Amino acid sequence: MSETQWQLEQDGDKLVLRFAGSWLLGGTAPAAESLLARLDGSVAALVLDMSGVTHWDSLLASTVLRLQRHCEERGIRCDASRLPEGLTAMLALANAVPAEPAAREGLLGWGASILLVLRQVWLSATRALGFTGEVLLSLWRLLGRRAHCRARDFWFFVGQNGPAALGIISLVSVLAGVILAYLGAVQLKQFGAQVYVANLVSIGMTREMGALMAGIIMAGRTGAAYAAQLATMQANEEVDALNVMGINPVDFLVLPRLLALVLVLPLLTLYADVLGMVGGALIAGTMDIGLTQYIVQTQASISLQSLADGLWKSLVFAWLIAQAGCYCGLQSGRSSTDVGIATTRAVVSSLVAIIIADSLLNVLYDRLGI
């Protein structure tokens, strides 16, 4: 099939390439490699003969263009005077602007690559630290009433992060309470001490699970949203527009988001604490522990201190989530892929940050004897 589309003939010191049949994008193209291999330095001239071509479109044009370039590189004279009229015009158009020399750098050796990665890590670490500083400066300006931010943005994000998240927080924290209760019940039953399930659930929720669960949900929900919003604004040059207007993007975009989450997450944590205990009570009910007994036991075990422990944690988590989300969003590139990368990075880094901060805070609480 493909061999019928062209034929190479020797004519003195010239080669004549006869094209035939139809050359359409919807059809097939002959493999050019063997033909191009014959066009080496020993050939003086190549003549293109198109008299046999019945139909043609860009497929023929692109083939001729490649042949011309090939001949040009090897100093072969390419006689393309006998082309269809339209084709000559199109090729002239294609050759009107000289090709851009390959501007791409080659691949680096692996030693250099490692250095480059290390440098990248160092740069991103310092940049993240710098961003924390910017946020603190921006807070300082807010205290002095000099920050460019709007209360309505703040309340908008409070609404987005708080009431809108209650459904999923309810579900997850009731189930967390259920899990804690089962976990404890099985162990405590061995000592006939099922009633202490209430202690386990209330302390577990207030000190640890309430803040952690709320934090993880908000990292996936709000942190991702922050990153996606800011990355899209970055891609759309909206952040540049703010800068040009003299409005500090950190003041205008980051502060309301950060403060809204810092306000809302402790409240959500309190809510999660309560619902976790409700979940524990449900399980306790199935184990012959009366509701009154459960409540009394919970009242005895819970302390303001353990509630405060959880709330401090949630404050730290809120800051970490908001900062990771905003930072990844603002650092984003300008393409659609970059928005996806920014969002992924925000969620992953805020989750990692939450877990690390939680462990550190537990160690700290222990050292302080709380």
Add this chain to the structure above:
Amino acid sequence: MDAPVHVQVEGLTLGYGERVVLRDIHFAIRRSEVYVVMGGSGCGKSTLLRSMIGLLTPLAGRIAYSGRDYFAAGDDEQRAIRRHWGVLFQGSALFSAMTLAENVALPLQMYTRLGERAIRDVVEYKLALVGLAGFGDYLPAELSGGMQKRAGLARALALDPDILFFDEPSAGLDPLSARRLDELILRIRDTLGSTIVIVTHELASIFAIADRCLFLDAAARSMLDEGPPSALRDHSPHAQVRTFLNHGIPLRSLQQSHATLIPAMPEAPESNP
């Protein structure tokens, strides 16, 4: 002008939900014609184009390509019709995660059975056609607006379309680049015989390339007139059309040679009520 009718639009009413943007649109575009849709801002030019490229289902009326009603056709037939279209969007709409070569290669990979090497040759040829030879490995974000536009054109040209749609092709281009693009459009029409539909309000382009044009009006929410641009400029019964097209002439010569026209011209309403 004896070429067969390529695009036939009849009794077209367009709108979003309850809001009607355009009604009673009817025109026919012949094969290999350069047809310009023009009008002030907010007159529904882009809405008409969106409908012609199948993105907006009309509230009433039909759009037929070579006699086949697009919106009445089944999925397979619609796809078959669309395969012969090339569209250059206003913002180029290049896929930002792909290089230029990958952008241009995509329709070839999807619609032809050509091998990798043949596709690469075609891609290089298309990029050379629009003056971007050697830029295949660049990402769209690394190029200037004019280059992105030309790359978008290369992608639109990938399959040698029968009909090419342009949404504001010269928007955001300097006059020289805009002129080069106009020349390119004409050259493509002459060599490939494609039908060209352009939405624009650039007078220089309209007079340079249009065979016929359609004038849409925001106040009337319909078409006012249709015909070759110079005929519309001189003889249109609608003052708005003449005003619009006359703004292409330097004001000074307008005052001298068309002085009689000016008192008769009311202000053209430019925006949507």
